[in-house]
Amino acid sequence: MLKECMLSNNMASVEEIKEIDVEIRKVIADAAQFAMSDPEPPLDGLCNHIFANEPPIEVCGTNPWVKLKSVS
Structure with a gap:
C-alpha cells in the first residue's frame, strides 16, 4: 500500500x-x-541484564540466583 x-x-x-x-x-x-x-550466548549469561522490581523472576524455568548447568 x-x-x-x-x-x-x-x-x-x-x-x-x-x-x-x-x-x-x-x-x-x-x-x-x-x-x-x-553463537548462542553461554547459559551463565542467560539472566544478565534482566531487571525487575519484585524478584525473583523466572527465565526459562530458572531465576538469576540459581547457577545454570548445561544439559548437553
Missing part, C-alpha cells in the same frame, strides 16, 4: 522503489545471516 501511495503521489519513482527494495532485502539477508552464524 505504501509503494502504491508513494507512486501515485509522485513521492518516488519506480526505479527508486526498486532500489529501496533491493537495499531492504540486503539488510534482511545480512541480519538473517548474522543471526544464523552468531
Whole structure:
C-alpha cells in the first residue's frame, strides 16, 4: 500500500522503489545471516541484564540466583 501511495503521489519513482527494495532485502539477508552464524550466548549469561522490581523472576524455568548447568 505504501509503494502504491508513494507512486501515485509522485513521492518516488519506480526505479527508486526498486532500489529501496533491493537495499531492504540486503539488510534482511545480512541480519538473517548474522543471526544464523552468531553463537548462542553461554547459559551463565542467560539472566544478565534482566531487571525487575519484585524478584525473583523466572527465565526459562530458572531465576538469576540459581547457577545454570548445561544439559548437553
